[in-house]
Amino acid sequence: MNTKISIVLIEDEKNIRGFMAATLTAQGYKVSTAPTAKVGISLITSGCPDLILLDLGLPDMDGIEVIREIRTWASIPIIVISARTQEQEKVLALDNGADDYITKPFGPSELMARIRTALRHSNRLQTDSLLNQRSYRAEELMVDFEKRLVTLAGSEIHLTQIEYKIVSLLAKNSGKVITYDTIISNVWGPYADDNNRILRVNMANIRRKIEKNPAEPHYIFTEIGIGYRMLEDKES
Amino acid sequence: MQRFFYFLPSKQDYKKKRGRDALITLLLLILATALSFLYFDISQNSANVALLYILALVLIARITDGYLWGIFASLIGVVCVNFLFTYPYLALNFTLAGYPVTFIGMLAISLITSAATTHMKQQMQMLAERERLLVEAEKEKMRANLLRAISHDLRTPLTSIIGAGNSYLETGDFLDESQKKELVKQICEDSNWLLNMVENLLSVTRIQGGEANVNKSLESVEEVVSEAVIRLKKRLPDAKIHVQVPDELILIPMDAILIEQVLINLLENAILHSKSSQPISCHVEVEVESIVFHVRDYGIGIPPERIRTIFDGTPYTGNPSPDSSKGMGIGLSICKTIVAAHKGTICAHSCPQGTDFAFSLPQTTESGGSHP
Numbered sequence: 001m002n003t004k005i006s007i008v009l010i011e012d013e014k015n016i017r018g019f020m021a022a023t024l025t026a027q028g029y030k031v032s033t034a035p036t037a038k039v040g041i042s043l044i045t046s047g048c049p050d051l052i053l054l055d056l057g058l059p060d061m062d063g064i065e066v067i068r069e070i071r072t073w074a075s076i077p078i079i080v081i082s083a084r085t086q087e088q089e090k091v092l093a094l095d096n097g098a099d100d101y102i103t104k105p106f107g108p109s110e111l112m113a114r115i116r117t118a119l120r121h122s123n124r125l126q127t128d129s130l131l132n133q134r135s136y137r138a139e140e141l142m143v144d145f146e147k148r149l150v151t152l153a154g155s156e157i158h159l160t161q162i163e164y165k166i167v168s169l170l171a172k173n174s175g176k177v178i179t180y181d182t183i184i185s186n187v188w189g190p191y192a193d194d195n196n197r198i199l200r201v202n203m204a205n206i207r208r209k210i211e212k213n214p215a216e217p218h219y220i221f222t223e224i225g226i227g228y229r230m231l232e233d234k235e236s
Numbered sequence: 237m238q239r240f241f242y243f244l245p246s247k248q249d250y251k252k253k254r255g256r257d258a259l260i261t262l263l264l265l266i267l268a269t270a271l272s273f274l275y276f277d278i279s280q281n282s283a284n285v286a287l288l289y290i291l292a293l294v295l296i297a298r299i300t301d302g303y304l305w306g307i308f309a310s311l312i313g314v315v316c317v318n319f320l321f322t323y324p325y326l327a328l329n330f331t332l333a334g335y336p337v338t339f340i341g342m343l344a345i346s347l348i349t350s351a352a353t354t355h356m357k358q359q360m361q362m363l364a365e366r367e368r369l370l371v372e373a374e375k376e377k378m379r380a381n382l383l384r385a386i387s388h389d390l391r392t393p394l395t396s397i398i399g400a401g402n403s404y405l406e407t408g409d410f411l412d413e414s415q416k417k418e419l420v421k422q423i424c425e426d427s428n429w430l431l432n433m434v435e436n437l438l439s440v441t442r443i444q445g446g447e448a449n450v451n452k453s454l455e456s457v458e459e460v461v462s463e464a465v466i467r468l469k470k471r472l473p474d475a476k477i478h479v480q481v482p483d484e485l486i487l488i489p490m491d492a493i494l495i496e497q498v499l500i501n502l503l504e505n506a507i508l509h510s511k512s513s514q515p516i517s518c519h520v521e522v523e524v525e526s527i528v529f530h531v532r533d534y535g536i537g538i539p540p541e542r543i544r545t546i547f548d549g550t551p552y553t554g555n556p557s558p559d560s561s562k563g564m565g566i567g568l569s570i571c572k573t574i575v576a577a578h579k580g581t582i583c584a585h586s587c588p589q590g591t592d593f594a595f596s597l598p599q600t601t602e603s604g605g606s607h608p
Contacts, residue, residue, distance in 0.1 A: 087493070105428075105431060197454060197487060200454075200456045200459075200485065200487060201485055203456075203459075204456060204458065204485035205485075207458070208483075213479065213480075214458050214462075214481060215458050215461050215462050215465070215479040215480060215481040216462060216465065216479050217462050221462075221463075221466065222456075222459040222460075222462060222463050223463075224455070224459065224460065224463050224492045224493060224496060225492060225493065
């Protein structure tokens with residue numbers, strides 16, 4: 001039985017498609033490529049891949065539309081490929097159901113890391129196993145979701161309710177970027193003010209508690225204009 | 237002649253203007269007549285009545301466009317003086333002694349004033365036009381300079397990429413593995429540099445139409461600094477940077493992507509051009525009305541004659557090999573553009589060892605209204 005993980009890559013630039021397909025194949029993934037959204041969607045509906053890599057700037061259809069269409073019937077992880085200055089589009093893509101994004105240009109190692117993270121999260125969701133309740137561990141930081149306990153190098157970190165909510169949300173989605181809006185509605189509720197000043201203040205406090213130097217964060221990274229990403233936890 | 241046509245207002249404008257001119261003429265004539273009546277009533281002397289009309293005439297010629305209204309007003313004036321204020325009252329008598337003199341005098345005054353006014357208006361328009369052309373030419377010159385500098389800077393790495401690619405393809409059979417790897421590595425380095433340059437240029441396009449048009453939002457200074465350092469370290473993994481931010485959280489209005497670009501440019505320059513293995517220091521200071529970002533290197537320093545023009549984007553001519561500092565000028569001039577668009581300042585100081593680049597951003601928007 002062929003157990004290769006299958007990936008559909010939708011990208012209109014021939015050269016980028018070529019090098020990405022080569023990298024992915026070399027890493028042992030089964031790759032089908034599509035130059036347009038239409039071809040891509042038909043590939044997805046017929047093949048039900050494990051993961052989708054989607055370029056936002058496609059000639060025949062808006063990338064956001066593609067995500068919406070796929071999300072109407074499948075929860076296959078989608079990683080969006082985009083240029084650096086398109087923050088608005090990235091946020092829109094994430095809020096419409098994309099799992100993560102990767103900024104052009106990227107190296108093979110970065111691409112592999114994003115793919116692994118996305119696959120891991122989708123596995124967790126599908127099996128709905130206790131993994132979701134497993135503690136988060138990365139380097140010296142540990143978050144125990146059952147005991148609501150955060151420790152750094154063995155000693156307990158005292159976080160406020162709000163701070164703990166933010167850290168645990170990021171830890172449960174470690175490795176993935178979480179948008180400001182998602183954090184705010186998860187922590188303060190759906191009717192919260194979408195002013196993210198209060199989130200910045202809390203994040204600054206968290207950083208001062210868990211990072212050695214808040215200006216050189218080790219655990220929680222900022223994706224400017226988009227959200228936060230927590231260091232991926234050391235699984236397996 | 238063409239320039240003259242340029243100033244001709246459109247038909248609609250013209251109509252509107254004519255209406256306005258007619259109104260002004262009418263009002264001033266009525267005013268002059270009213271004042272004359274008043275004066276005449278009090279002093280029973282018609283000698284100065286003509287003067288009042290002349291005053292109205294001068295004003296009309298000055299305010300309205302062209303000669304038409306002046307001539308019209310002078311005719312009315314003459315008739316009014318004749319009809320209302322000279323014997324026999326309320327009757328026209330053109331045989332009055334000196335009458336032609338009054339008429340010709342008033343007409344002449346009206347014509348001369350109109351001519352002078354028209355001339356003056358034309359000259360003012362010409363001056364404004366010349367000024368506009370000058371500003372335009374200045375802008376064009378800057379654009380051309382930037383374009384020339386960019387093209388020069390882009391050509392070098394492109395030549396090297398094409399060269400490396402071609403030699404790999406054409407003579408690849410004669411190269412050993414390590415030589416091939418070296419060629420590919422060179423292609424990677426140069427394309428990375430090119431990408432950085434393009435991103436710099438793209439960031440300038442985010443500033444639309446110069447100052448005060450940046451898309452500002454409240455951003456946390458430490459997040460922007462840390463993001464810049466992380467992105468730079470991704471490209472230059474060996475870079476040693478010592479980062480320090482104030483203890484309290486600082487939120488200031490800015491376009492974070494642009495400020496990040498400024499920090500990256502300054503840090504990269506410091507790393508690549510200081511020729512020192514000592515870590516670069518990047519720290520933030522809080523001042524009364526502004527936040528100051530410092531990027532300090534402990535390298536070879538910059539000659540004083542260079543430091544004065546370092547943000548101007550002009551290639552450094554004193555350098556024996558211009559390619560050794562490729563892109564430095566453009567990167568810094570882009571920094572200046574970005575900081576200026578935030579109403580901040582940027583400067584470079586020579587220190588006993590190395591150089592300190594600092595830029596400041598205002599703590600609040602000038603209107604003070606952006607705070608929630």
